[in-house]
Structures are given as C-alpha cells and as structure tokens.
Amino acid sequence: MGQYSYFASKLFLLVLAITLVLGVDHASGLAVTLQWDRNLERDIAGYRLYYGDREHPFTQVINVGNIVTTTVSNLVGGNTYFFAVTAYNTGGFEGSFSNVVSYTVPNATPPPTTPTPTPSGQITTVPSSLTFTGIAGGVFPAPQSIQVTTSTGVPWSETHSSPWFSVAPPGGASGTSTTVSPHTEGLVPGTYVQNIIFSALNLPNRIVGVTLILTPPPSPTSFVRDNFNRADGGLGPNWTMDPTWGGGLFISGNKVVTPTSGGHYWTANAFGPDQYSQIKLTGPIGTWSGLMVRGNPRPAPFYLVRVSPAGTDLYSSFNGVFSQLAHNETVFATGDVLKFAVRTATRNTAHLTVYRNGIEVFSYDDAISFIPGGRPGIGLRDGLTGMSLDDWEGGELSGGSF
Numbered sequence: 001m002g003q004y005s006y007f008a009s010k011l012f013l014l015v016l017a018i019t020l021v022l023g024v025d026h027a028s029g030l031a032v033t034l035q036w037d038r039n040l041e042r043d044i045a046g047y048r049l050y051y052g053d054r055e056h057p058f059t060q061v062i063n064v065g066n067i068v069t070t071t072v073s074n075l076v077g078g079n080t081y082f083f084a085v086t087a088y089n090t091g092g093f094e095g096s097f098s099n100v101v102s103y104t105v106p107n108a109t110p111p112p113t114t115p116t117p118t119p120s121g122q123i124t125t126v127p128s129s130l131t132f133t134g135i136a137g138g139v140f141p142a143p144q145s146i147q148v149t150t151s152t153g154v155p156w157s158e159t160h161s162s163p164w165f166s167v168a169p170p171g172g173a174s175g176t177s178t179t180v181s182p183h184t185e186g187l188v189p190g191t192y193v194q195n196i197i198f199s200a201l202n203l204p205n206r207i208v209g210v211t212l213i214l215t216p217p218p219s220p221t222s223f224v225r226d227n228f229n230r231a232d233g234g235l236g237p238n239w240t241m242d243p244t245w246g247g248g249l250f251i252s253g254n255k256v257v258t259p260t261s262g263g264h265y266w267t268a269n270a271f272g273p274d275q276y277s278q279i280k281l282t283g284p285i286g287t288w289s290g291l292m293v294r295g296n297p298r299p300a301p302f303y304l305v306r307v308s309p310a311g312t313d314l315y316s317s318f319n320g321v322f323s324q325l326a327h328n329e330t331v332f333a334t335g336d337v338l339k340f341a342v343r344t345a346t347r348n349t350a351h352l353t354v355y356r357n358g359i360e361v362f363s364y365d366d367a368i369s370f371i372p373g374g375r376p377g378i379g380l381r382d383g384l385t386g387m388s389l390d391d392w393e394g395g396e397l398s399g400g401s402f
Contacts, residue, residue: 030073030074030075030076030077030105030106031071031072031073031074031075032071032072032075032081032083032103032105033069033070033071033072034049034069034070034071034072034083034085035068035069036068036069036085036098037068038068039087039095041087041089043089043090043091044066044087044088044089044090045066045088045089045090046063046064046065046066046087046088047063047064047065047066047067047068047085047086047087047088048061048062048063048064048085048086048087048088048094049061049062049064049070049072049083049084049085050083050084050085050086050097050195050207051072051081051082051083051084052081052082052207053079053080053081053082054082055082055084055100055102056097056100056193056209057128057129057195057207057208057209058082058084058195058207058209059206059207060204060205060207061195061197061205061207075105076105077105077106077107078104078105078106078107079104079105080102080103080104080105081102081103081104081105082100082101082102083100083101083102083103084097084098084099084100084101085097085098086098088161092161093161094161121150121151121152121202121203122150122151122203122204122206123148123149123150123151123156123198123199123200123203123204123205123206124148124149124151124206125146125147125148125149125198125206125208126146126147126149127146127208128208129208129209129210129211130144130146130180130208130209130210130211131210131211131212131213132144132165132182132210132211132212132213133212133213133214133215134182134184134212134213134214134215135214135215135216135217135272135373136184136187136188136189136214136215136216136217137217138184138217138272138273138372138373139273139344139372139373140181140182140183140184140347140348141182141184141212142372143179143180143181143182144179144180145177145178145179145180146177146178146179146180146196146208147175147176147177148172148174148175148176148177148178148198148206149174149175150174150200150203151203152174152200152201152202152203153174154174154200154201154202154203155171155172155173155174155200155201156171156172156173156174156198156199156200157170157171157198157199157200158170158171158178158196158197158198158199159196159197159199160194160195160196160197160210161194162194162196162210164182164183164184164187164192164194164212165180165181165182165183165194165210165212166180166181166183167179167180167181167196168181174200180196180210182212184212184214187212187214188214189214189215189216190214191211191212191213191214192211192212192213192214193209193210193211193212194209194210195207195208195209195210196208196210217272222395222396223393223394223395223396224266224268224269224393224394224395225391225392225393226238226266226392226393227254227390227391227392228251228254228255228256228390228391228392229254230251230254231251232250232251232252232253233250233251234248234250234251235249235250235251235256235264237268238266238267238268239264239265239266239267240264240265240267240297240375241262241263241264242263242264242265242295242297242298242377243297244263244297244298244299245261245262245263245298245379245381246258246260246261246262246381247259247260247261247262248262248264249262249263249264249378249379249380250262252388253388254390255282255283255388255389255390256378256380256388256389256390256392257283257380257387257388258380258381258387260381261288261379261380261381261382262379262380262381263292263295263377263378263379264377264378264379265292265295265296265297265374265375265376265377266375266376266377266392266394267375269395271375271376271394271395271396272373272396273294273342273344273372273373273374274342274343274344274396274397275293275294275341275342275376275394275395275396275397276293276339276340276341276342276376276394276395276397277291277292277293277339277340277376277377277378277392277393277394278291278337278338278339278340278355278392278393278394279291279337279338279378279389279390279391279392279393280335280336280337280338280389280390280391281307281332281333281334281335281336281337281338281389282334282335282388282389282390283334283384283386283387283388283389284334284384284385284386284387285307285308285309285331285332285333285334285387286308286380286381286382286384286387287308287309287381287382287384288306288308288379288380288381288382289306289307289308289332289338289379289380289387289389290304290305290306290307290338290340290378290379290380291304291305291338291339291340291376291377291378291379292304292340292374292375292376292377292378292379293340293341293342293352293374293376293377294342294350294371294372294373294374294375295374295375295376295377296374296375298317299317299320300374301316301317301318301319301369301371301374302316302317302371302374302377303315303316303340303342303350303352303366303371304316304317304379305338305340305352305354306379307331307332307338309331310331311327311328311329311330311331312327312328312329312330312331312332312354312361312362313326313327313328314326314327314352314354314364316366316369316371318369318371319369321369323369325352325364325366325369326352326362326364328354328361328362330354330356330361330362332356336356336357337355337356337357337358337391338354338355338356339354339355339356339358340352340353340354340355341353341355341397343397344372345365348367348370349365349366349367349370350365350366350367350370350371351363351364351365352364352365352366376394376395378392
C-alpha cells in the first residue's frame with residue numbers, strides 16, 4: 001500500500017496535458033487523435049486512455065502501451081466525449097488521472113457506401129457505479145454487489161488497482177455477481193475514486209467507478225445526562241420520539257412515564273458507534289422497561305435490552321425483523337440502575353453488555369444482525385400503573401474496557 005501511494009503522488013504532480021486533433025476517416029468513422037506529456041519516472045510501463053460520454057466514471061478504456069499518442073475512432077457526430085490518461089509502472093500500480101479534456105464531435109455524414117461499423121457486443125453492469133460512505137476510523141461501509149452480463153454469454157473477469165477495496169469473485173459466468181468490500185483502515189477523511197475494469201473475450205471493456213466518501217469522526221463528547229427535573233410535559237428538544245413505539249414518553253413529577261408505550265432517542269449530541277445508555281428504574285417493573293443503543297427509528301435497526309419480572313432479554317431489530325438474541329435470569333428491582341453498552345469487538349461483530357448497578361450481568365456477541373451505528377435511547381411499554389424511569393445518562397465508551 002505504501003508503494004502505491006508513493007507512485008500515485010509522483011504522478012499527481014506531473015499534470016498530463018492533452019491536445020486534440022480532429023480527423024475524419026471514412027473507413028472508421030469520426031476519429032480523434034490525442035497526445036500527452038510523457039512521465040519522467042524510469043519504471044513507467046505504459047498508459048491507459050479513459051473516455052466516454054461523461055467523466056468519472058468513464059465508460060471505455062484503451063491500454064495504449066508505452067507511447068504518448070493514440071487515435072480513438074467510431075465517435076458519434078454531435079456527441080461530447082471526455083478524455084483522461086493514467087500511467088502505470090512495471091509493478092502494475094496505476095497513477096492518478098490527468099486533467100480531463102472534452103470534445104464535441106461535429107456532425108459528419110460518411111459516404112453512403114461505407115456505413116460506420118458498430119460493436120458486435122457489450123458488457124453491462126448493474127449498477128453502473130458504486131458509492132460508499134462512512135466515518136474515518138469507524139466501521140467499514142457495508143459491501144455492495146455488481147451483476148455482470150456479457151451480450152455474447154462468455155465469462156467475464158475483473159481487474160483493479162485499488163488499495164482500499166477488494167472484489168470477490170474476480171470472475172464468473174455471464175449474469176453472475178461479484179461483491180465489492182471496502183477496507184477503510186488508515187484512510188483520512190476525504191473522497192476516494194477508483195475503477196473496476198470488467199473484461200470478456202472479444203468485447204470492449206466495461207468500467208465501473210467506485211467512490212468512497214469518508215467524513216470526519218464526530219466531535220468527542222464523553223457523556224451527557226438528563227435528570228428530567230423540569231415541568232411536566234414532553235421530554236424536550238434533546239429527544240426524538242420513534243413514532244412506531246406508540247404515544248410516546250412524558251415527564252411527570254420529574255420522572256419519565258407513559259400511559260401506554262414510547263421510545264425516544266437522544267439526538268442533541270453525535271456519539272460514535274461504541275456507546276452506552278443508562279437509566280434508573282424508579283417505578284414498578286412491568287413487562288417492558290429498557291434501553292436502546294445504536295438506535296434508529298423503525299424500520300431502521302437498533303439493539304434493545306428490556307427488564308421484566310421474568311428476567312433480562314437482549315433483542316435486535318434488523319432488516320425489519322425483531323429477534324431475541326439472549327435471555328438472562330437476572331431480575332431487576334425498583335431503584336436499580338440499568339446500563340446497556342455496545343462496542344465493535346471485531347469486524348462486523350457487536351459486543352453487547354448489560355450492567356446492574358455498575359456490575360456486569362452478562363454479555364453477548366452479535367455477528368449475524370450486526371448494526372454499525374445509531375443513537376442511545378430509552379423506552380417503556382405496557383402501561384403498568386406507576387412505571388417510571390429517571391436519571392438517564394449516555395455517551396461514548398472510553399478506550400480499554402467496558
């Protein structure tokens with residue numbers, strides 16, 4: 001990875017100036033000849049010319065070898081084309097794009113006796129490009145798939161030189177799919193653009209542009225507290241209600257209550273994915289008093305812990321499915337402090353931990369319905385008279401341990 005970055009940075013400083021020379025060859029249709037400055041590195045192995053009816057991603061590529069001029073034929077009169085060049089070295093690493101130039105081809109009518117040939121086939125991809133988003137230093141963005149079909153039914157293969165994603169499988173039968181998985185460790189915030197080149201026998205290559213947008217991590221806020229010591233009514237602007245939970249939560253007598261059920265998320269601060277939510281159980285324990293972490297309004301995913309006279313249960317809501325992850329016989333009592341924490345233990349595995357009065361009760365590792373991020377929250381339901389919550393706290397988990 002270090003060798004690639006060094007090579008790319010050297011190429012970035014050598015801007016490649018492209019000049020266009022329009023020519024009409026009635027045997028091959030409208031054509032454009034392009035020239036560019038030769039790179040000065042000693043290990044340059046050749047150049048690739050990218051072009052198409054839009055830039056980034058381009059739709060066509062020509063490996064021109066170690067020369068600095070080439071002619072592109074079969075252009076359509078009246079269309080605008082965009083061109084850029086990259087260099088690659090003997091190690092196979094490809095540098096950054098040159099400046100992009102565009103050209104609108106004049107309308108020209110070839111002699112009626114020499115019709116312009118058209119390609120005999122093509123490679124199609126669904127989708128035609130990919131975009132990943134994530135937070136620098138955070139959980140990797142979820143993989144995405146590309147379906148590749150060749151018009152002639154022959155197998156396809158892919159090549160790419162990106163250091164921050166992998167493609168598997170690298171080839172397959174026409175109509176099959178491959179998966180693109182980003183790996184963002186070591187990347188700083190910014191926008192990254194790379195290409196995947198799909199090839200098949202006797203067909204022009206197909207280019208799929210892959211874009212990664214990494215935003216800076218949220219400003220560190222270790223924790224926040226809400227003791228609900230204010231006038232009776234709604235929870236206030238720091239909280240956002242999930243409308244699918246019912247009528248919502250309210251403040252009454254400086255505590256949180258509900259006539260039926262309600263779930264709310266703390267939205268005044270942006271916490272990272274490793275977070276906790278904590279509450280004091282100040283009323284009778286009904287069938288549902290609990291907390292959420294990495295929560296998102298349904299049908300988006302969240303993790304949830306509930307306490308009841310039957311014990312303590314962990315749940316996940318993922319892809320519209322509400323699933324029980326674990327059950328523990330520990331029974332909480334009025335006055336106990338319930339804490340629920342989540343941390344990414346390994347890639348795509350969430351480590352969930354439940355505490356009673358600061359002492360760990362049990363934990364569970366979830367690698368099936370992995371939820372990468374969201375908000376801490378609180379919830380009550382079943383409307384048992386006197387159920388209430390108080391003295392909420394939530395925020396980031398400190399480094400080291402729970």
